[in-house]
Amino acid sequence: MKRHPVFIALLFMLFALGVSAQSTPIGVWKTIDDKTGEPKSHIQIYEKNGMFYGKIIKLLPAATTDICINCPGDKKDKSLIGLDILWDLKPYKDYWSYGHIVDPANGKVYKSSIWLDGPDKLMVRGYIGFSLIGRNQTWHRVKE
Numbered sequence: 001m002k003r004h005p006v007f008i009a010l011l012f013m014l015f016a017l018g019v020s021a022q023s024t025p026i027g028v029w030k031t032i033d034d035k036t037g038e039p040k041s042h043i044q045i046y047e048k049n050g051m052f053y054g055k056i057i058k059l060l061p062a063a064t065t066d067i068c069i070n071c072p073g074d075k076k077d078k079s080l081i082g083l084d085i086l087w088d089l090k091p092y093k094d095y096w097s098y099g100h101i102v103d104p105a106n107g108k109v110y111k112s113s114i115w116l117d118g119p120d121k122l123m124v125r126g127y128i129g130f131s132l133i134g135r136n137q138t139w140h141r142v143k144e
Contacts, residue, residue, distance in 0.1 A: 054086030070107025
């Protein structure tokens with residue numbers, strides 16, 4: 001059976017698109033509560049002007065608040081739905097860094113880096129000062 005070159009090229013392009021789609025944090029991610037282990041929210045990560053942002057698009061039953069009470073600046077007293085809690089992440093080598101993340105439970109803002117740990121896990125690091133002083137969370141890709 002003779003293979004058609006256009007068909008082979010199309011398969012290659014689809015494979016390449018699938019691989020590149022998995023090498024970006026863009027998508028919807030489920031956060032997990034550090035204390036209870038319960039799913040807490042869905043965060044949509046998106047790109048704008050070459051930087052990455054993450055906004056809450058859904059609160060799950062384990063969410064402890066629906067308003068960013070102690071958050072600084074324009075985030076104070078805003079609904080969590082639609083709120084960017086992750087912002088200004090820039091691509092750097094094989095991860096995204098130099099951004100910030102806010103903890104909606106207490107309003108504290110931390111420096112942040114994120115990286116993929118496989119196609120369906122996103123590691124999110126919040127830290128003070130430099131990256132050694134901080135903690136990681138694992139977010140899980142939401143399959144649509």
